[in-house]
Amino acid sequence: MDKETRDMLLETAGRFFTERCDRAVVNNVEKGVWPADLWKEIEEMGLPLIAVAEDKGGVGGTLADMLALLRLAGEHAVPVPLAETALSNLLIGAAGGTPKPGPATLALGDLKLSGNRLSGKVARVPFATVVQRFVVVVDRTLVVVPASGARVESTPSHAGEPYGQVSFDNATVEFSGASAVSAERAFELAALMRSMQMAGAGDRILATAAEYSKQRVQFGKPISTFQAIQHMLAELASCVAATIASAEAASRDADEGGLEAGGRFSIAAAKSQCSDFAHRIAAISHQSMGAMGFTHEHILHHYTRRLWVWRRDFGSESFWGEKIGAAYAKAGPDMLWEGLSASRYPT
Amino acid sequence: MSIPKLEFPPFHLPPEAEALRLDVRAFLKDIVPKIKTEDRFASWNTASPEFSRALGKKGWIGITWPKQYGGSEKSFLERYVVTEELLGNGAPAGAHWVADRQSGPLLLRFGSEEQRQAILPRITAGECFFSIGMSEPDSGSDLASVRTRAEPVPGGFRVNGTKVWTSGAHRNHYCITLVRTSGQHGDRHKGLSQLLVDLKTPGVTIRPIINLAGRHDWNEVTFNDAFIPESCLIGNEGDGWLQVTSELAFERSGPERFMQNFYVLRELVRVLGRNPSGRAASILGRLIARLWTLRQMSVAVAGMMQGGKSPAIEAALVKDLGTIYQQDLPEVARVIAESDATTDDDMADFLDIAQYATMMAPSYTIQGGTTQVLRGIVARGLGLR
Numbered sequence: 249m250d251k252e253t254r255d256m257l258l259e260t261a262g263r264f265f266t267e268r269c270d271r272a273v274v275n276n277v278e279k280g281v282w283p284a285d286l287w288k289e290i291e292e293m294g295l296p297l298i299a300v301a302e303d304k305g306g307v308g309g310t311l312a313d314m315l316a317l318l319r320l321a322g323e324h325a326v327p328v329p330l331a332e333t334a335l336s337n338l339l340i341g342a343a344g345g346t347p348k349p350g351p352a353t354l355a356l357g358d359l360k361l362s363g364n365r366l367s368g369k370v371a372r373v374p375f376a377t378v379v380q381r382f383v384v385v386v387d388r389t390l391v392v393v394p395a396s397g398a399r400v401e402s403t404p405s406h407a408g409e410p411y412g413q414v415s416f417d418n419a420t421v422e423f424s425g426a427s428a429v430s431a432e433r434a435f436e437l438a439a440l441m442r443s444m445q446m447a448g449a450g451d452r453i454l455a456t457a458a459e460y461s462k463q464r465v466q467f468g469k470p471i472s473t474f475q476a477i478q479h480m481l482a483e484l485a486s487c488v489a490a491t492i493a494s495a496e497a498a499s500r501d502a503d504e505g506g507l508e509a510g511g512r513f514s515i516a517a518a519k520s521q522c523s524d525f526a527h528r529i530a531a532i533s534h535q536s537m538g539a540m541g542f543t544h545e546h547i548l549h550h551y552t553r554r555l556w557v558w559r560r561d562f563g564s565e566s567f568w569g570e571k572i573g574a575a576y577a578k579a580g581p582d583m584l585w586e587g588l589s590a591s592r593y594p595t
Numbered sequence: 596m597s598i599p600k601l602e603f604p605p606f607h608l609p610p611e612a613e614a615l616r617l618d619v620r621a622f623l624k625d626i627v628p629k630i631k632t633e634d635r636f637a638s639w640n641t642a643s644p645e646f647s648r649a650l651g652k653k654g655w656i657g658i659t660w661p662k663q664y665g666g667s668e669k670s671f672l673e674r675y676v677v678t679e680e681l682l683g684n685g686a687p688a689g690a691h692w693v694a695d696r697q698s699g700p701l702l703l704r705f706g707s708e709e710q711r712q713a714i715l716p717r718i719t720a721g722e723c724f725f726s727i728g729m730s731e732p733d734s735g736s737d738l739a740s741v742r743t744r745a746e747p748v749p750g751g752f753r754v755n756g757t758k759v760w761t762s763g764a765h766r767n768h769y770c771i772t773l774v775r776t777s778g779q780h781g782d783r784h785k786g787l788s789q790l791l792v793d794l795k796t797p798g799v800t801i802r803p804i805i806n807l808a809g810r811h812d813w814n815e816v817t818f819n820d821a822f823i824p825e826s827c828l829i830g831n832e833g834d835g836w837l838q839v840t841s842e843l844a845f846e847r848s849g850p851e852r853f854m855q856n857f858y859v860l861r862e863l864v865r866v867l868g869r870n871p872s873g874r875a876a877s878i879l880g881r882l883i884a885r886l887w888t889l890r891q892m893s894v895a896v897a898g899m900m901q902g903g904k905s906p907a908i909e910a911a912l913v914k915d916l917g918t919i920y921q922q923d924l925p926e927v928a929r930v931i932a933e934s935d936a937t938t939d940d941d942m943a944d945f946l947d948i949a950q951y952a953t954m955m956a957p958s959y960t961i962q963g964g965t966t967q968v969l970r971g972i973v974a975r976g977l978g979l980r
Contacts, residue, residue, distance in 0.1 A: 455598040458977050472979040481977060482970035485601060486916045489909070490888050493603035497891040500605035513887075520884035565884075566877045573880030577871045581864040585683035585857070588887055589616070 265324035277327035278408030299338040312503035322448025325550040329375035336383040342428035343390040350380035376412030390427035407553040439519040439562040443495040450488035494518035520568040523559035606898025623684040636858040637687035647691040651721025665719030682854035698725035705830035728772030745774040754818040764814040787835030808954040848910040853889040853917030868937035875935035908976035918959040925952035
């Protein structure tokens with residue numbers, strides 16, 4: 249979509265998230281209350297179909313459009329699987345399918361497909377207990393399994409989101425098509441999706457901590473006037489800036505390079521970077537807000553706890569760091585700068 | 596009351612810049628091994644006049660300047676690529692670095708026609724090198740408190756005072772010197788001017804200041820009734836503060852703020868071998884990811900500058916993060932090499948490199964604006980002060 253259309257969509261979505269994803273909604277999800285109305289409205293706005301072609305009933309946006317929306321969703325801790333469903337639907341569409349309504353998620357792991365039967369187990373599947381279907385890529389085949397075909401054990405994430413362990417035991421698939429992406433690539437795209445959500449969470453954490461420092465009065469003046477606080481928040485800004493810059497650069501590279509292989513190195517580097525700095529972002533923001541930010545009452549933990557979970561989802565900094573490090577070590581020191589300056593794995 | 600959102604719009608260096616990259620890279624692969632320097636790990640603070648002359652012959656110094664002064668009238672982005680290739684390929688680019696980065700652009704912007712014609716073609720030829728005369732014994736981060744005084748006398752100025760941390764003054768030709776030409780110490784930004792000082796001027800004394808690594812980069816430059824002709828005033832008398840702050844912007848935004856010790860990363864790849872343990876690969880990869888991110892941020896800033904914006908806060912963020920990365924690098928690299936180096940020979944060599952890099956590391960977060968000054972700038976940008 250053109251820039252004007254995207255900006256308009258983001259503005260509308262931003263207003264909607266501000267109104268509808270308030271503290272109570274996010275906290276209720278943690279208590280196990282599925283926000284059916286919120287999901288219905290998100291579907292009515294077409295958001296889960298943002299990157300699905302118009303002739304399949306979608307909005308017709310690009311991967312980059314979807315990722316921009318997900319940064320915004322991260323900024324609002326949207327407590328439903330918008331990201332997971334939007335990426336699932338994109339992949340279903342690209343595999344020749346037509347996405348059905350209802351929340352979906354990606355179950356990516358060591359799975360086996362024989363004929364139309366899927367078997368295997370995947371741990372820490374986001375929103376596993378509330379979705380209506382699972383999207384799986386095995387070799388170059390994409391399959392969709394209805395929730396009724398899987399056994400799900402609830403293992404809520406430490407951010408209180410309904411993650412779970414999903415087992416398929418000769419499960420019947422409701423859709424099967426030639427996948428536009430490999431299983432490894434689907435995992436990369438999911439890592440990119442999380443990086444953009446982390447960028448959004450970073451946006452919100454910085455704004456929250458900075459606003460708080462202007463409001464909070466101690467020793468007779470706002471704590472924002474203390475140099476110690478100013479320097480902490482400046483450091484926080486630098487960590488958030490790195491998160492944003494890496495996620496945005498990877499999004500650009502993935503979009504421009506094509507769904508199948510665009511920005512492979514950039515995505516790995518971005519997820520490594522975003523995961524790496526999650527710790528400092530959480531640590532500084534909490535320190536700057538004192539006991540207030542440590543309460544369940546305050547919203548800061550909606551974002552810091554998600555960062556702590558998201559940094560592990562779809563590859564931590566250890567996982568992506570190892571991929572990058574192994575490739576660069578194999579290529580040797582003379583290829584280091586050539587690879588880095590071209591945002592590529594060295595060859 | 597709302598906090599401005601940080602943005603680093605991803606930016607592509609244009610095709611002409613990428614084409615130039617290949618030329619520069621080919622040239623450097625050929626010439627760098629032939630240049631003798633005392634430094635095994637050269638960077639932008641290792642001076643080789645021989646190298647700078649060769650680079651000047653290629654037309655890659657002052658690349659953005661008008662042709663009439665020896666420039667090539669290329670874009671700021673092409674300069675960016677030359678800069679990062681010099682750093683990425685370990686070129687001893689220190690002799691001309693300051694002249695190319697900030698002294699030349701300053702003369703181009705504020706200097707007289709006579710100054711431009713006399714100096715700029717010599718800079719682009721790689722034959723004229725500059726020092727920065729800002730800091731003094733009592734003026735570091737608080738630059739406006741400088742005490743060096745230039746008293747107007749017939750035909751020029753009589754200068755008295757002391758500059759310190761003056762890199763390369765013992766081998767450079769000129770020093771652009773910030774002085775007080777009117778008013779009193781304490782008038783802050785008023786009454787300051789910049790002078791183009793020939794470092795061979797009688798009354799100018801240069802003494803080495805050795806740093807903790809035993810290197811002689813810095814000097815103390817003393818002015819003792821030194822006469823500087825009126826023709827060497829840069830811009831208008833009293834505009835020194837405005838001019839010097841525009842110079843600082845050039846000083847902060849480049850890739851030298853995160854690639855100064857790139858050799859440590861390159862040598863770490865060497866010492867870990869082609870098939871490192873998963874743990875070593877992971878730590879190496881995380882360092883590479885951080886450096887890649889810094890480059891994306893820096894290129895985004897370059898793109899904003901090319902687009903006519905003044906991303907002062909973004910540039911400060913890059914220098915803050917970049918210099919801290921440079922301080923972390925030798926530490927992280929040493930620890931992983933201690934446990935994962937493939938051979939003892941490699942290890943001894945690498946420890947030497949890491950130790951040297953560790954000794955140089957404290958300077959990164961001081962030169963060109965301390966971390967604390969930068970964080971003050973960022974805090975102001977966030978609306979906190």
